[in-house]
Amino acid sequence: MDEKNVLKMLGNAIETYDSGAAEKAAKEAVKSKVDPLKAIEAGLAPAIERVGDKFEKMEVYLPELMLAADAMKSAMTVLMPLIPKDKKVSKATVVIGTVQGDIHEIGKNIVSNMLMANGFDVVDLGVNVKTSAFVDEAKRTKAKIIGASALMSSTIGSQKDIIDYLVSLKERKKYGLMVGGGPTTGEWAKEIGADGWGEDAASTVKLANKLSKG
Amino acid sequence: MKESDRKKVHEASLDVLETVGIRVMSKDARAALKDAGAEVDDSSAVVKFPEGLVDSLMRTVPSKIVLAGRTKEHDLPLDGTHHYYTTDGCGIYTWDQKTQTRNESVLADITKTAIIGDGLPYLSIYEPMVVANDVPSKIHVLSGVREAMRNTSKHIETESTTTPDEARAQVRMAAEVVGSAEEMRKRHYISAMVCTISPLVLDAGATDAAMVWADNHVPVHITGMASMGLSGPATIGGALTVNHAETLALACAMQARSPGAPALYGSVQSSMDARTGAYNSGSPETILLSIGNVEMAKHCRMPCSAGGTGGSSRIPGLRASIENAVLSPPLAAVGSEVMNGIGLADGSTLLSYEQMILDHEIVGLILNSHRAIEIDDDSLALDLIKKVGIGGTYLAEMHTLKNVRGFYSPMLWDMSPFESWVAGGKKDLMDVALEKAQKILSDHKPEPLDADKTKALDEIVAGV
Numbered sequence: 319m320d321e322k323n324v325l326k327m328l329g330n331a332i333e334t335y336d337s338g339a340a341e342k343a344a345k346e347a348v349k350s351k352v353d354p355l356k357a358i359e360a361g362l363a364p365a366i367e368r369v370g371d372k373f374e375k376m377e378v379y380l381p382e383l384m385l386a387a388d389a390m391k392s393a394m395t396v397l398m399p400l401i402p403k404d405k406k407v408s409k410a411t412v413v414i415g416t417v418q419g420d421i422h423e424i425g426k427n428i429v430s431n432m433l434m435a436n437g438f439d440v441v442d443l444g445v446n447v448k449t450s451a452f453v454d455e456a457k458r459t460k461a462k463i464i465g466a467s468a469l470m471s472s473t474i475g476s477q478k479d480i481i482d483y484l485v486s487l488k489e490r491k492k493y494g495l496m497v498g499g500g501p502t503t504g505e506w507a508k509e510i511g512a513d514g515w516g517e518d519a520a521s522t523v524k525l526a527n528k529l530s531k532g
Numbered sequence: 533m534k535e536s537d538r539k540k541v542h543e544a545s546l547d548v549l550e551t552v553g554i555r556v557m558s559k560d561a562r563a564a565l566k567d568a569g570a571e572v573d574d575s576s577a578v579v580k581f582p583e584g585l586v587d588s589l590m591r592t593v594p595s596k597i598v599l600a601g602r603t604k605e606h607d608l609p610l611d612g613t614h615h616y617y618t619t620d621g622c623g624i625y626t627w628d629q630k631t632q633t634r635n636e637s638v639l640a641d642i643t644k645t646a647i648i649g650d651g652l653p654y655l656s657i658y659e660p661m662v663v664a665n666d667v668p669s670k671i672h673v674l675s676g677v678r679e680a681m682r683n684t685s686k687h688i689e690t691e692s693t694t695t696p697d698e699a700r701a702q703v704r705m706a707a708e709v710v711g712s713a714e715e716m717r718k719r720h721y722i723s724a725m726v727c728t729i730s731p732l733v734l735d736a737g738a739t740d741a742a743m744v745w746a747d748n749h750v751p752v753h754i755t756g757m758a759s760m761g762l763s764g765p766a767t768i769g770g771a772l773t774v775n776h777a778e779t780l781a782l783a784c785a786m787q788a789r790s791p792g793a794p795a796l797y798g799s800v801q802s803s804m805d806a807r808t809g810a811y812n813s814g815s816p817e818t819i820l821l822s823i824g825n826v827e828m829a830k831h832c833r834m835p836c837s838a839g840g841t842g843g844s845s846r847i848p849g850l851r852a853s854i855e856n857a858v859l860s861p862p863l864a865a866v867g868s869e870v871m872n873g874i875g876l877a878d879g880s881t882l883l884s885y886e887q888m889i890l891d892h893e894i895v896g897l898i899l900n901s902h903r904a905i906e907i908d909d910d911s912l913a914l915d916l917i918k919k920v921g922i923g924g925t926y927l928a929e930m931h932t933l934k935n936v937r938g939f940y941s942p943m944l945w946d947m948s949p950f951e952s953w954v955a956g957g958k959k960d961l962m963d964v965a966l967e968k969a970q971k972i973l974s975d976h977k978p979e980p981l982d983a984d985k986t987k988a989l990d991e992i993v994a995g996v
Contacts, residue, residue: 335930
């Protein structure tokens with residue numbers, strides 16, 4: 319199959335939310351000797367961006383977003399090992415987790431998946447994550463961004479704790495800090511000195527794109 | 533109501549029709565009833581129904597009919613399993629939200645609301661929403677119906693016909709649209725609201741017209757309006773009885789004239805305001821009466837078009853929306869088939885484009901919450917429940933993707949946060965509704981009526 323058709327096949331798999339087809343298309347790319355980096359950047363990435371745009375325009379719903387991200391991951395699993403280490407490009411590393419005292423994970427997982435699908439290296443620390451663990455892991459992985467999710471009004475205070483901790487370490491400016499979750503608002507993010515508020519998965523990806531450049 | 537209570541109301545109504553009778557001002561209707569065996573006093577116009585006559589005449593009322601659209605996709609089977617909403621009809625003013633004033637309604641309001649109504653997914657029946665004060669009164673009804681026929685493919689309910697000639701003209705118009713008089717008799721493209729005058733009077737002109745509707749098998753929404761304490765007793769049972777007697781009397785007159793003529797039990801009863809006597813169509817008593825109407829319709833196996841939206845708030849907006857959101861759900865729950873009517877405030881006198889859209893949202897919520905819960909393998913999703921297991925998520929599942937597409941999606945609001953509302957200019961819902969109405973008006977293109985049919989309609993209206 320020629321390159322043009324392989325790229326089209328990859329894109330179609332994402333836009334039909336089909337993990338099986340995405341894996342098949344990725345294998346076809348390998349078989350047809352399409353540069354795996356090009357397969358990702360010119361085949362998969364524009365497609366997932368189109369799905370994100372449709373989501374923003376309310377043309378598709380959350381399950382489409384999630385399934386497209388899953389399809390993306392299926393194709394990446396085939397393609398990523400074939401990219402030489404020195405050529406690997408990631409927009410940035412994001413350390414993400416649900417704050418201490420809070421075990422809600424669905425929203426955080428959606429954001430995590432979407433970030434991965436959009437070319438970020440994501441270190442997902444899971445739920446009930448200690449304040450220091452966010453920062454330690456960010457240091458270790460040379461992350462540019464920390465994402466903290468909180469789903470209860472009683473736990474959103476822990477988002478501020480992360481910022482206070484970074485300030486006390488004099489490392490606040492090293493990281494872009496995103497907060498999100500049901501009880502959070504744009505005002506809250508501003509009030510605690512975060513760098514942005516993730517209103518939903520798609521807008522969090524946009525925010526991460528912005529922070530990765532800053 | 534218990535079965536025994538429905539029987540009591542029915543029997544009380546028969547008693548009224550036998551002993552008191554009903555004044556039937558239409559000579560044609562009286563003649564038909566006389567032939568059928570009623571006791572008629574032409575000097576007083578009072579008609580009495582001897583025992584057994586009502587029940588025997590009622591036997592030919594079809595229990596199931598289909599209200600047809602101009603196109604078949606808009607056909608509406610009335611078989612006891614569907615709910616439909618109409619626009620409200622025959623307002624006399626149009627609301628201006630900006631200046632908070634009302635102006636005389638005009639023909640363009642009918643044209644515009646017909647186009648908007650054609651584009652609203654949860655609206656099934658278009659009833660000309662206002663009186664066109666800018667055309668001669670002799671063509672008020674016909675010009676409204678013409679605009680409706682031209683600008684929507686949905687079923688048309690006509691209101692306020694007060695002469696048999698006016699009815700005949702509309703029958704000709706409907707026949708032009710569906711192709712022929714014979715076809716129109718089978719395809720009920722128009723239906724007509726005919727009001728009784730409570731207590732116990734059938735008006736001359738409207739009932740003469742009802743005989744024309746019967747001859748042509750145009751379904752008639754028999755719309756009794758007995759108001760508790762004013763034109764009916766101040767009790768639910770009494771008000772239902774007066775209304776039931778009137779409804780039966782007109783249905784019987786239609787059957788006597790033309791057996792098999794379709795008729796709907798179409799009451800819009802209300803209570804009076806206890807202090808002023810004013811018409812109050814937004815009261816809990818109104819709801820109970822409407823529920824009773826639906827139950828009595830079912831008792832005599834008539835298709836039903838009772839109650840719905842249409843409260844008494846003097847202006848559109850919050851109160852009107854509260855009333856409409858409360859009035860209608862119980863009726864859907866008891867199975868009213870055709871529910872009146874979106875878009876008018878102040879007791880069906882004041883058209884508001886904003887309220888039309890607000891009511892449509894209310895109606896969308898009601899229709900989507902009054903449907904059967906289907907339990908089958910796909911809806912049980914047992915395999916999926918086992919697959920996702922404990923603590924996972926159903927979000928990234930094809931089953932979810934497929935099924936969320938059927939979730940109700942509001943037209944007027946979404947779940948975006950407070951910040952988005954601020955960023956969007958802190959819009960009031962009335963403003964959003966008006967914008968939506970204007971957008972439908974500019975974007976929606978109804979299926980046009982053939983040019984030769986349009987010309988034929990124009991000729992009929994011009995010939996009056």
